[in-house]
Amino acid sequence: MIEGLYPVLPFIVGAILCSILRGIPRKIIALATPVVGLLGLLGLPDGASFTISFLGFELILAQVDRLSFLFALLFHIAGLIGVIYALHVKNRLEIGSALLYVGSAIGTVLAGDLVTLFVGWELLALTSAFIVWSRNDDRSRATGSRYLIFQVLSGLSLLVGILIHHQAGGSLTIAELGVLDLSSPGVPWIFLAFGIKAGFPLLHTWIIDTYPAASATGTVFLSAFTTKTAVYALARFFPGTEELILIGAAMTIFPIFYAVIENDLRKVLSYSMINQIGFMVVGIGIGTELAINGAISHAFNDVLFKGLLFMSMGAVLHVTGTTRGTDLGGLWKKMPITTVLCLVGAASISAVPLFSGFVSKSMVMAAALQEGHSWLWFLLLFASAGVLEHAGIKIPYFAFFAHDSKLEAKEPPINMLLAMTIGAALCIFIGCRPDLLYNLLPYAVDYLPYTTTHVLTQMQLLLFASLSVVVLMKSGIYPPELVRENLDFDVVYRKGGRILGWIVNNPIAQGMTALSQTVLDQIPAKIRQLVQKIPSSTTVQWQMILPGLMLLLALLVFLLANLFQ
Amino acid sequence: MSDPDHSSPSRIHWWLVIACAIVFAADFFYHRHLEPAVEQVEGIPGFYPIYGFLGIVLLVMLSRGLRAAVSRKEGYYDD
Numbered sequence: 001m002i003e004g005l006y007p008v009l010p011f012i013v014g015a016i017l018c019s020i021l022r023g024i025p026r027k028i029i030a031l032a033t034p035v036v037g038l039l040g041l042l043g044l045p046d047g048a049s050f051t052i053s054f055l056g057f058e059l060i061l062a063q064v065d066r067l068s069f070l071f072a073l074l075f076h077i078a079g080l081i082g083v084i085y086a087l088h089v090k091n092r093l094e095i096g097s098a099l100l101y102v103g104s105a106i107g108t109v110l111a112g113d114l115v116t117l118f119v120g121w122e123l124l125a126l127t128s129a130f131i132v133w134s135r136n137d138d139r140s141r142a143t144g145s146r147y148l149i150f151q152v153l154s155g156l157s158l159l160v161g162i163l164i165h166h167q168a169g170g171s172l173t174i175a176e177l178g179v180l181d182l183s184s185p186g187v188p189w190i191f192l193a194f195g196i197k198a199g200f201p202l203l204h205t206w207i208i209d210t211y212p213a214a215s216a217t218g219t220v221f222l223s224a225f226t227t228k229t230a231v232y233a234l235a236r237f238f239p240g241t242e243e244l245i246l247i248g249a250a251m252t253i254f255p256i257f258y259a260v261i262e263n264d265l266r267k268v269l270s271y272s273m274i275n276q277i278g279f280m281v282v283g284i285g286i287g288t289e290l291a292i293n294g295a296i297s298h299a300f301n302d303v304l305f306k307g308l309l310f311m312s313m314g315a316v317l318h319v320t321g322t323t324r325g326t327d328l329g330g331l332w333k334k335m336p337i338t339t340v341l342c343l344v345g346a347a348s349i350s351a352v353p354l355f356s357g358f359v360s361k362s363m364v365m366a367a368a369l370q371e372g373h374s375w376l377w378f379l380l381l382f383a384s385a386g387v388l389e390h391a392g393i394k395i396p397y398f399a400f401f402a403h404d405s406k407l408e409a410k411e412p413p414i415n416m417l418l419a420m421t422i423g424a425a426l427c428i429f430i431g432c433r434p435d436l437l438y439n440l441l442p443y444a445v446d447y448l449p450y451t452t453t454h455v456l457t458q459m460q461l462l463l464f465a466s467l468s469v470v471v472l473m474k475s476g477i478y479p480p481e482l483v484r485e486n487l488d489f490d491v492v493y494r495k496g497g498r499i500l501g502w503i504v505n506n507p508i509a510q511g512m513t514a515l516s517q518t519v520l521d522q523i524p525a526k527i528r529q530l531v532q533k534i535p536s537s538t539t540v541q542w543q544m545i546l547p548g549l550m551l552l553l554a555l556l557v558f559l560l561a562n563l564f565q
Numbered sequence: 566m567s568d569p570d571h572s573s574p575s576r577i578h579w580w581l582v583i584a585c586a587i588v589f590a591a592d593f594f595y596h597r598h599l600e601p602a603v604e605q606v607e608g609i610p611g612f613y614p615i616y617g618f619l620g621i622v623l624l625v626m627l628s629r630g631l632r633a634a635v636s637r638k639e640g641y642y643d644d
Binding site: 256257258260261366369370372374377378381382385386389451452453456457458459460461462463464465466467468469470472477478479482483484485486487488494495 | 578581582584585588589591592595597598600602603613614615616617618619620621622623624625626627628629631632635636637638639640641642
């Protein structure tokens with residue numbers, strides 16, 4: 001049944017047109033694509049579905065409910081902001097891939113059955129890899145390949161999971177599935193697939209590898225969709241799965257340490273992204289209505305403020321050619337508008353009152369306390385202070401303030417500024433009018449972010465954390481920015497080949513090889529030489545006697561063994 | 566910033582100190598709503614300021630340790 005416009009269709013058409021057209025017409029099509037998609041989505045009645053018959057399957061291409069609608073809406077907004085931000089880009093591969101990528105994300109969150117979900121999942125992987133590759137330098141080529149390996153592994157895991165699940169009699173229709181149980185057949189594979197894309201600890205390395213390597217505009221697209229699609233999938237299939245609490249807590253904690261010592265500011269933001277997804281994963285793991293609402297609203301806000309921060313660093317990259325903290329500093333005089341917009345993103349992610357992070361992150365923390373997870377609450381509070389340190393202070397400070405780098409810089413093109421302004425406006429708007437976001441959430445919201453206690457305690461935490469950063473910097477204890485490579489878990493596979501080589505060819509193995517050569521080759525060779533020196537007739541006699549001798553020896557051993565038993 | 570700025574505090578730092586003093590003092594005048602699960606800790610006057618300040622100190626100290634453990638020269642993966 002078709003009711004209205006399938007929201008992915010404009011993106012497919014838009015991508016084809018954008019890869020043919022040039023100049024102004026392409027810009028118009030690129031801008032029109034998410035707008036048409038958005039109008040199509042808003043025109044859909046609640047509960048609308050799109051089904052088609054394919055190879056005897058009845059595929060539910062789209063099934064709109066509150067959760068899928070919210071994510072589809074978010075992806076349209078993020079897509080529009082991304083297109084505006086990238087409007088000056090002449091690279092046709094990038095803009096075409098980006099539109100298909102946005103469409104894939106929307107198709108995945110709207111999917112009404114697991115087969116459609118899988119197809120969307122794979123397209124998301126493929127189209128985004130082309131965004132990475134479209135930068136077309138050595139680093140992005142290598143990184144893009146590693147990225148695609150991770151994404152394909154995720155897709156493969158999902159496919160295996162769906163097949164086993166279906167084989168065991170599980171339904172493929174998402175509406176019938178409800179919450180999946182980790183102990184049922186195939187489901188752990190599905191969980192792993194979501195985990196790779198969500199950046200679970202040890203599976204997270206593709207995020208910090210890829211997002212700093214793509215182009216200024218490419219990363220803005222990448223950062224918004226893949227991980228949030230995974231958050232959607234976790235919220236859809238695994239709410240209340242307790243394992244997610246531990247996984248999410250780990251995700252909020254470990255990146256904040258890396259973020260302190262990392263020099264590339266886009267890599268700092270990549271670690272920051274894992275930290276923010278951690279809050280969402282914790283919320284999904286807690287699974288109460290308040291926690292799920294918190295996780296979903298935080299995903300919504302994160303796309304906007306993380307996008308804004310990536311855009312501001314992209315602007316810095318665009319005009320200076322670098323995002324390394326060691327090279328930057330003092331840009332606020334030359335880029336005052338970008339500086340202010342970056343500060344709005346920094347305040348939003350740090351959950352300063354009146355900015356968007358304040359109204360969503362605290363829902364997850366309140367839910368943790370309601371469920372009696374006190375230890376978790378203390379961890380999340382610590383992680384919140386960590387967010388302020390790296391995203392709230394470090395990013396703007398090292399880029400725009402600190403010492404003057406004397407870099408050539410100016411404000412980025414007007415379209416970049418406009419995209420950032422829209423993002424910043426939404427961050428402040430949601431921070432001041434959270435009820436509008438709350439009304440879109442899956443469950444009715446019974447939560448008031450603006451209480452005197454909440455505002456006061458949050459300001460106490462943030463102001464004293466800031467004071468702490470200042471004191472540590474002034475006293476020289478704060479680690480200075482250094483041009484270094486900080487090893488993360490990816491060292492296991494990026495240097496793994498060498499370790500494998502060492503395992504095969506280590507000193508002990510070399511000794512064993514030498515020993516085996518001696519025992520198996522050289523000694524028998526010597527014996528053969530000796531034997532050959534013996535006259536042939538004697539050899540024959542030996543050949544006849546030897547088996548007899550060996551038999552005798554075996555008998556002797558057998559007797560002795562029995563005697564001493 | 567490759568070299569931390571050790572200069573004397575500027576005006577913005579004094580504003581920060583004043584703001585900190587105000588929100589800290591507020592704990593002694595305003596009765597905060599406490600969450601039952603963490604009432605005993607959260608109820609200590611100055612809990613949030615102290616937690617925020619020491620949290621960052623702990624974060625930075627541990628990060629220095631992390632840097633010592635995982636930091637390699639740039640281009641480590643290219644060799």
